[in-house]
Amino acid sequence: MPWRYMAGRLLMFVVTIWMASTIVFFLPRLSGQNPLAEKIYQDAQRGGYQDPAVEERVRVFEQKYGFDRPLWEQYVKFVGDVVQFDLGRSIYQWPKSVNEILAEKIMWTLSMGLLTLVLAFLIGSTMGALLEWKRNNWGLMVAMAPILAISAVPFFIFGLVLQLLVFNVNREFPMVYGFKQGVIGWPDWSDWEFVLSVLKHGILPAMSITLVSLGGWAMGMRGMMVTTKGEDYMVQAEAKGLPERIMLTKYAIRNSLLPQVTGLTLALGLIVSGVVLVEIVFGYPGVGGQLLQAVRSNDYPTTQGIVFVLAFGTAAATLVLDLTYPLLDPRIKSGGS
Amino acid sequence: MNWLDSLATNSEFIRDRIIPIFRYVRRNRLMLIGIGAFLALTLFVGISYLFYEQEDLLGETRGVNGLVRAASVQANQRPSWNPWSGYPLGTDLQGRDIYAAVVVGIPLSLRIGLIAAAIGVGVGMLLAFVAAYLGGVVDAVIRTVVDSLIPIPGLLVLVLVATSLNPGQGLSVDQLAFVIAVLAWPGPARVIRSQVLVIRERGYVEMARMSGTGALGIIFREMMPNLAPYALASFVAAVSGSILASIGVESLGLGPLDSPTLGSMIYWNIFNSSVLLGLWYWLLPPIVVLITLFVGLFMISAGLDEVANPRLRRRV
Numbered sequence: 001m002p003w004r005y006m007a008g009r010l011l012m013f014v015v016t017i018w019m020a021s022t023i024v025f026f027l028p029r030l031s032g033q034n035p036l037a038e039k040i041y042q043d044a045q046r047g048g049y050q051d052p053a054v055e056e057r058v059r060v061f062e063q064k065y066g067f068d069r070p071l072w073e074q075y076v077k078f079v080g081d082v083v084q085f086d087l088g089r090s091i092y093q094w095p096k097s098v099n100e101i102l103a104e105k106i107m108w109t110l111s112m113g114l115l116t117l118v119l120a121f122l123i124g125s126t127m128g129a130l131l132e133w134k135r136n137n138w139g140l141m142v143a144m145a146p147i148l149a150i151s152a153v154p155f156f157i158f159g160l161v162l163q164l165l166v167f168n169v170n171r172e173f174p175m176v177y178g179f180k181q182g183v184i185g186w187p188d189w190s191d192w193e194f195v196l197s198v199l200k201h202g203i204l205p206a207m208s209i210t211l212v213s214l215g216g217w218a219m220g221m222r223g224m225m226v227t228t229k230g231e232d233y234m235v236q237a238e239a240k241g242l243p244e245r246i247m248l249t250k251y252a253i254r255n256s257l258l259p260q261v262t263g264l265t266l267a268l269g270l271i272v273s274g275v276v277l278v279e280i281v282f283g284y285p286g287v288g289g290q291l292l293q294a295v296r297s298n299d300y301p302t303t304q305g306i307v308f309v310l311a312f313g314t315a316a317a318t319l320v321l322d323l324t325y326p327l328l329d330p331r332i333k334s335g336g337s
Numbered sequence: 338m339n340w341l342d343s344l345a346t347n348s349e350f351i352r353d354r355i356i357p358i359f360r361y362v363r364r365n366r367l368m369l370i371g372i373g374a375f376l377a378l379t380l381f382v383g384i385s386y387l388f389y390e391q392e393d394l395l396g397e398t399r400g401v402n403g404l405v406r407a408a409s410v411q412a413n414q415r416p417s418w419n420p421w422s423g424y425p426l427g428t429d430l431q432g433r434d435i436y437a438a439v440v441v442g443i444p445l446s447l448r449i450g451l452i453a454a455a456i457g458v459g460v461g462m463l464l465a466f467v468a469a470y471l472g473g474v475v476d477a478v479i480r481t482v483v484d485s486l487i488p489i490p491g492l493l494v495l496v497l498v499a500t501s502l503n504p505g506q507g508l509s510v511d512q513l514a515f516v517i518a519v520l521a522w523p524g525p526a527r528v529i530r531s532q533v534l535v536i537r538e539r540g541y542v543e544m545a546r547m548s549g550t551g552a553l554g555i556i557f558r559e560m561m562p563n564l565a566p567y568a569l570a571s572f573v574a575a576v577s578g579s580i581l582a583s584i585g586v587e588s589l590g591l592g593p594l595d596s597p598t599l600g601s602m603i604y605w606n607i608f609n610s611s612v613l614l615g616l617w618y619w620l621l622p623p624i625v626v627l628i629t630l631f632v633g634l635f636m637i638s639a640g641l642d643e644v645a646n647p648r649l650r651r652r653v
Contacts, residue, residue, distance in 0.1 A: 012481065012484060012485055015481060015485040016485040016486075016488050016489065019482075019485055019486065019489065020489050023489070023494055023497065024497065027494075027497040027498055027501045028497060028500070028501050029501070030501045030502070031500070031501040031502070149632055150628075151635070152577070152631040152632045152634070152635030153627070153628050153631050153632070154581050154584060154585070154627075154631070156585075156588065157584070157603070157624055157627055157628070160603070160606070160607075160612065160620060160624060161624060163612045164612055164617055164620060164621070167612050167613070167615075167617075168617070175612075175613075176610075176613075265487075265488070266487060268488060269487060269488055269489060269490045269491060270490075270491075272490040272493075273490040273491055273492035273493065273585065276490075276492065276493070277492070277585055277588060277589075280588070280589070280607065281588075281607060291493075291496070291589075292589055292590070295496060295500050295589065295591065296590070298500075303496075303497065303500070306493075307490075307493040307494070307496070307497060310490055310493055311488070311489045311490060311493065314488045314489065314490055315488040315489070317488075318487075318488045
């Protein structure tokens with residue numbers, strides 16, 4: 001096992017988590033606002049009479065949130081809590097804890113992100129490989145042209161285009177929200193009709209991410225295939241008379257896939273940012289809409305929690321990819337660069 | 338070929354430096370299409386600024402800028418699409434002339450991209466040279482910071498920065514550009530650092546070092562010209578990335594909502610769910626412009642990649 005390599009990656013993971021928690025802690029505090037007091041004043045006014053004890057209540061709640069302590073003490077406590085996934089309580093949706101809010105939403109976001117990433121990676125890489133392997137295949141080239149053209153467009157802009165198209169073709173097709181109407185509270189996943197509606201609602205958001213990302217993977221794969229095809233072992237494989245299928249899968253694709261996996265780690269952050277926006281466009285029940293609401297209502301703990309958890313998810317996925325890399329590329333195992 | 342040759346006779350600089358670029362661009366079809374798309378947008382904006390006029394609420398004739406400032410060309414009128422009525426792209430929910438808004442929005446969005454990318458590439462380049470030149474601990478620190486920033490989803494950090502700078506009121510166009518610049522440097526720093534490491538070992542740099550050229554001389558006279566294609570490619574990529582980031586931040590309603598940048602037009606469209614209201618003519622113009630812009634920039638940067646990386650050139 002390449003211990004040095006793995007230790008380096010682990011260290012990087014720790015640094016990322018620390019940086020994410022630091023960014024998440026300090027940025028909202030730069031604004032110099034006091035969202036907690038604002039919220040309490042707002043609620044106090046809503047009652048219709050002036051609550052004489054409102055100042056007192058602000059003080060009590062500030063103590064509860066720990067806002068009365070010195071900044072460094074808050075920071076140390078925050079980082080300590082956050083690495084144990086204690087993300088505090090929401091201000092806007094008091095007394096809900098951020099964990100509770102996230103628990104409802106995060107799986108939608110993560111599964112959408114993971115599914116689209118894997119789909120785009122597999123389909124895109126295969127297309128790229130075939131594009132180079134079967135040169136001058138008209139069907140493939142015609143299919144590639146529009147995919148390449150849209151690959152520069154942001155996910156959610158393409159999502160809007162899809163919405164426009166579908167709206168004008170079939171108004172019955174689900175375009176907003178994540179499942180059928182009339183489901184309140186925790187949905188019942190054993191209900192077939194519900195699961196079907198989830199899949200149906202997921203089609204458009206998933207398409208808007210997958211179709212856009214295909215082009216990048218295909219071009220990367222094609223570029224690597226060009227290099228791989230010129231290698232000596234390919235000539236040898238051909239001279240040996242290996243069947244073309246084996247040459248393609250065991251020789252060409254296998255050797256071209258490595259840089260693609262590196263690309264996967266770089267794409268993770270982009271996908272997460274993209275999914276958040278796509279969710280807002282489609283009203284999908286993931287954390288995107290929640291983030292928007294938290295940002296609008298100055299709900300720092302929720303904003304911090306969402307950003308931290310998403311950053312943690314991406315960093316963890318990157319770590320897993322990095323740690324499996326030596327299994328794919330034995331050269332790292334033997335200590336080469 | 339003719340006009341190129343006639344130009345070439347005038348000065349040595351043009352003949353030896355500029356003409357080859359033109360000749361090359363003519364062969365590099367990707368870059369040609371990209372630059373073409375970009376020029377088309379610029380022309381569209383320029384011509385509209387010069388000639389487009391419309392009556393506003395007060396019955397005064399105004400150019401695009403004035404129209405947008407006036408916020409509304411028609412009061413209390415339903416959004417409409419009637420290209421023959423004098424509003425070529427119709428009017429939106431607030432009665433604003435969509436054509437004028439798009440014409441004003443394109444330069445604003447480009448401005449955000451250019452400012453953020455210039456800062457990002459500048460800082461990135463500086464860090465890259467510092468890291469590659471000093472090496473050791475400095476290099477390790479810069480590399481670790483850059484690498485550990487990559488898994489953090491950029492948009493989310495930008496959302497935090499934008500909300501903390503000016504909560505509840507939205508940012509101005511230039512403020513937004515600076516916000517985007519906060520995360521525009523790690524990418525260029527990464528790319529340029531690895532190139533500096535490669536170029537540093539080249540023969541001509543060694544040669545210059547041995548003939549006693551100082552560090553600054555080597556950087557500016559020997560390395561910069563050879564880094565130019567890479568720097569330019571990462572600049573174009575950074576412009577595209579910054580516009581993308583700005584559109585993302587703006588679509589969350591954190592941008593300059595009073596200026597009709599392309600992103601805030603998208604925001605108002607999402608906010609009012611224009612698709613479901615059937616106001617496709619409000620959503621389509623900013624989307625078409627954005628797609629042209631992104632695809633154009635993408636092609637330019639793909640073309641520049643080809644310049645920087647001659648191995649790709651064979652496939653043209």
